[in-house]
Amino acid sequence: MTYRFRDLLALEPLSADELNFILDQSQPFQEIQRHPLKKLATLRGKTVVLAFFENSTRTRLSFGTAASRLGADTMNLQAEASSLKKGETLLDTANNLNAMKPDCFVMRHSSSGAADFVARHLEIPVVNAGDGTHEHPSQGLLDALTIRDRKGTVKDLNVTILGDISHSRVARSNIHLLGKFGCRFTLCGPAMWVPRELEKIGPPGTPIRCVYRVEEALEGADVIMVLRVQTERLHEPSLSQNDYILLYQLNAERMRLAKKDALILHPGPINRGIEITPEVADGPRSAVLEQVTNGVAVRMAILYLLMVGATEGTHPALEGKGETSPKESAHASD
């Protein structure tokens, strides 16, 4: 097994085997997060662009930490400070950053398909760190890794997603990933945010149902993903916050409807008291901080696969004959 794409633009085109492969590759990097010394030399001399055309704290820091723990240097572009404000096009910005000869281009952008567009113009690997309302592949992977850790498997689970599914790239990436492992989805939120078309976007045969009563959505759930109610970015249409809390907030009482061992995920940042109560968010079933830790590991695996795999054609760790498998190099750095 190798990772056969130059880029990581979406999880939709990846097979279950390929997704599993990335998750397996993340595992040694998870271990590294527990070591006192976390820095490897795997990507020493390489440069990773972190081009965040849309504001982000968590994902940008997570990719930055991943790059740094692999020994790579980073070039940071943030929307606020960039020449986009001066009217430069995305293509010009990408070409200019590329002219500084980086080895990988991690980007977040508010337009769906923006990473796909940049990848069509650049020769180096492009990693989609979130494009509009399309996909957020590394989030999907880190969610799956977290589920696998806690539940022992990502297969055949009942997954409930609550919130504005229509505008959620996190929901799409999760549906594409977990759908390939036989998970069944229940999508729940106000009708304007949960269009029926969503029932048809998953891998062929994936059971996806849209429901509009939270009680119905939680019944029998193994995993509950709570999406952020975006107060900073307008939902279209916007909805009264009071109505949302009344109808869809995940609280302790409603949690009783889910399975006893149901796992709660949230891509963050959390609006405490809006989409989820603090009691539930901080409770034993919540894995929100593990998600963040796993995010670094998954992103290390992504950078490793695209940059080492892409330039050397094979994956040393997988084939067991390389010199720089992440596990080995982890030990080497201890």
Place this chain on the structure above:
Amino acid sequence: MLLIKNGRVLDPASRTDAPRDILLDGERIAEIAPSGKISVANAAEVLDASGLIVAPGFIDMHVHLREPGQENSETIETGTLAAARGGFTAVCCMPNTKPVNDNASITRFIVDRARVHGHVRVWPIGAASVGSKGEAIAEIAAMREAGIVGVSDDGKPIATAKLARQIMDYCRTLELPVIEHSEDVSLAAGAVMREGIASTRLGLPGMPAAAESVCVARDVQLAELTGARLHIAHLSAKASLDQVRYAKQNGLRVTCEVTPHHFTLIDEDVTYDSRYKMNPPLAARADREALWQGLVDGTVDAVATDHAPHEPALKDVEFDKSPFGILGFETALGLALEQLVHTGKLSLMRMVELFTTGPARVLGKERKLAVSEPADITIFSLDRAWTYNVNESASKSRNSPFDGKSFKGGPAATIVAGKIVYRA
């Protein structure tokens, strides 16, 4: 003198489908006779149309030539050359130029430029409202004097039902068609493609079919109220077509056009490549089937390209930031043959009608092959294999999703006012 010999003449106006020779004298048709019957003066140039179809000159009643104002994307010269290469002998250019063609001076500018630089006839469409802003009625009578053949606020609908009603009332008395880009702008706001499974999967904001059909319903009812000639531009949705069918059954003077891209592609074909972005957007599979039906049963009056050039710098951006529109001239006939004729959906006669007598009737014109008629003729092949290379397009722009596509049959020669303006 130009003699077109040995062709299969196809003329929807007279329902002719027979081997005929046609002699052109200056700008007019001088003689039409069975093959070999016209005795040629030595001075006559001969165009051998063996194995080809000889039809009345094709009309594209919905195009954007971008002049004045956006000459980086297209000019009257380059646009009409592309039209000639597509087999068109006349084009109706929409008024959304910069400035908007909402007064007689701009109309005269376009007509004059076309006379000097145009490769085919240019029949301008005037703005319905001043600046196409939807506030006041434009100087439609003065523009008619200058040469417009219809009015439209294309790019958007006439802003309010009240103004649309007034313009329809006025244009009825001026005997001009009102060409509507029917769209409920609130339903379409922010959308970049048709709403459906494909838009949901891609995470691109979609507009429902109702964004079009709600406004078509408004416009059809206003046509009923006013008795005006209403033409629905680039109709894409089944629900809209049903409105037009209803109007026709009730004797209203309502017509419509369909673009080659809407009878060829659907929303499932959309990728993040902005060459798949146009307005109205590519519709659902069921809509395309309804359009095919409408093309067959006569509900659709014309095929029009909505040729919408945008210079590469404008299109080479994120999908949602790209302007709407794609090139149309050079691939229209190839697509019509491929999708409609070679598949057996349409007779060749019906297809030719959709490019000739159909749009002519909408515009209140005649189009036929007869002695003393203008010598505008489109000659095309049914079987010539060719591949579209957009980098060789006569247009200044490159925004076609059909780049690299192979076709069977296409334009062979285009004759305008007795002159060969294009020959394959």
